[in-house]
Amino acid sequence: MKIVFIIPGAGDSFYCGNCFRDNLQATALRKLGHDVIVMPLYLPIKDEAVKTDSPLFFPATTYYVAQKFFQRINMPRWMKRLFGSDSMLKWASSMSGTTSAKGMEEMTLSMIDGDDHAFSEEVNRLINWLKHHEKPDVIHLSSTLLIGIAKAIKDQMNVPIVCSVLDEEVWIDSMDLKSSGLAWNSISHNLQYLDRIVTTSNYYKSFIINKFPQLNNVDVIYPGVDTAIYKASAPPKDPTIGFFYRMNRENGLDILAKAFVLLKKKNSIPHLKLKIGGGFTSKDKKFVREVKRLLKPFISDVEFVSAYSMGNHPSFYQSISVISVPITFDEGFGLYLCEAYACGVPSVEPATGSFSEIVGDAGVLYNPNTPEQLASALESLLVDKEAYHKAAGAALKKASTLFNDRVMAEKLHHIYQSIIKN
Numbered sequence: 001m002k003i004v005f006i007i008p009g010a011g012d013s014f015y016c017g018n019c020f021r022d023n024l025q026a027t028a029l030r031k032l033g034h035d036v037i038v039m040p041l042y043l044p045i046k047d048e049a050v051k052t053d054s055p056l057f058f059p060a061t062t063y064y065v066a067q068k069f070f071q072r073i074n075m076p077r078w079m080k081r082l083f084g085s086d087s088m089l090k091w092a093s094s095m096s097g098t099t100s101a102k103g104m105e106e107m108t109l110s111m112i113d114g115d116d117h118a119f120s121e122e123v124n125r126l127i128n129w130l131k132h133h134e135k136p137d138v139i140h141l142s143s144t145l146l147i148g149i150a151k152a153i154k155d156q157m158n159v160p161i162v163c164s165v166l167d168e169e170v171w172i173d174s175m176d177l178k179s180s181g182l183a184w185n186s187i188s189h190n191l192q193y194l195d196r197i198v199t200t201s202n203y204y205k206s207f208i209i210n211k212f213p214q215l216n217n218v219d220v221i222y223p224g225v226d227t228a229i230y231k232a233s234a235p236p237k238d239p240t241i242g243f244f245y246r247m248n249r250e251n252g253l254d255i256l257a258k259a260f261v262l263l264k265k266k267n268s269i270p271h272l273k274l275k276i277g278g279g280f281t282s283k284d285k286k287f288v289r290e291v292k293r294l295l296k297p298f299i300s301d302v303e304f305v306s307a308y309s310m311g312n313h314p315s316f317y318q319s320i321s322v323i324s325v326p327i328t329f330d331e332g333f334g335l336y337l338c339e340a341y342a343c344g345v346p347s348v349e350p351a352t353g354s355f356s357e358i359v360g361d362a363g364v365l366y367n368p369n370t371p372e373q374l375a376s377a378l379e380s381l382l383v384d385k386e387a388y389h390k391a392a393g394a395a396l397k398k399a400s401t402l403f404n405d406r407v408m409a410e411k412l413h414h415i416y417q418s419i420i421k422n
Contacts, residue, residue: 042060165208
């Protein structure tokens with residue numbers, strides 16, 4: 001089966017959950033023997049762990065300028081070459097990673113509506129490439145934020161389309177009220193061009209059906225990792241709390257830093273360490289400096305992993321005792337959990353979003369999401385050796401039965417087959 005994944009490039013400097021999910025799915029399907037083409041949008045993907053197979057479409061710099069100044073006429077070729085150059089895209093990659101759509105409303109609505117001149121010009125280039133190079137059996141879109149592409153493909157190609165949906169509201173609801181309303185209405189209208197929708201948890205399935213009551217074709221497929229790569233190892237000699245996600249305020253790194261300081265002052269867990277990874281962007285530098293100031297009294301017990309690469313994920317989890325990402329919004333899954341569990345690492349997470357569904361007996365949930373409650377939850381797991389080993393065992397069991405790549409790939413394969421037959 002030939003499958004095309006159309007995914008947004010977000011730069012390579014931080015852990016992007018949806019980007020990593022897309023790569024896990026593509027890699028797992030290749031292991032099953034499928035011909036998988038990964039087609040990046042916006043920014044090139046340089047990470048060696050991601051195998052891309054097409055030119056870059058909708059280059060971020062060119063498309064942004066086209067939306068601002070060339071909505072009804074063609075952009076001059078010399079400007080396309082200038083704004084689409086490697087140096088401009090490299091600059092855009094260094095500035096990528098915003099979690100706010102402020103200033104990006106026109107571009108966001110264009111990708112959802114699929115109606116304006118700049119969009120039509122670029123999507124036709126994408127479709128022509130598909131027709132002449134890689135006529136697929138099925139196309140898998142990374143997000144409903146790209147749903148305008150589905151509309152265009154259905155107009156020009158007879159190919160079934162699957163679309164992932166996860167945490168779009170974080171982006172859409174950061175727009176002004178008028179733009180966010182237009183975005184949700186356009187997605188609702190363009191759902192007709194999708195043959196199937198997949199998401200990562202029952203929690204998020206309920207959320208999206210509540211948003212779009214007309215939906216009756218949503219499947220839950222838990223993310224999965226290669227358990228031959230993510231292997232359990234003995235916990236580190238010194239108990240080590242790990243944070244592995246993008247280092248920003250939304251993901252709660254400051255909450256964890258304050259909890260760590262509380263635990264160090266109490267000293268109920270001798271030789272306690274903190275390891276922080278997942279990368280950050282230029283927009284996060286001020287926040288990271290703030291976190292380092294919070295940790296200054298105990299900075300000798302803190303390790304910051306400054307360089308980020310998808311290939312370094314397994315080794316990070318194998319070097320920690322527990323994972324904790326005290327995210328401040330309702331997370332639709334949390335891929336770091338399935339990675340940690342495959343390495344036998346339990347979790348401590350706020351009792352919000354999908355965590356009640358995902359964590360179970362493989363960790364500890366706490367509420368409210370404050371440094372004090374987080375410190376107490378971490379202490380309850382790291383002080384009680386019996387509770388810790390029980391949670392670690394449950395984590396490994398979840399990884400082998402629910403969160404492994406073969407289970408994920410077989411479920412995706414079944415969905416693709418069913419919509420192709422129909």
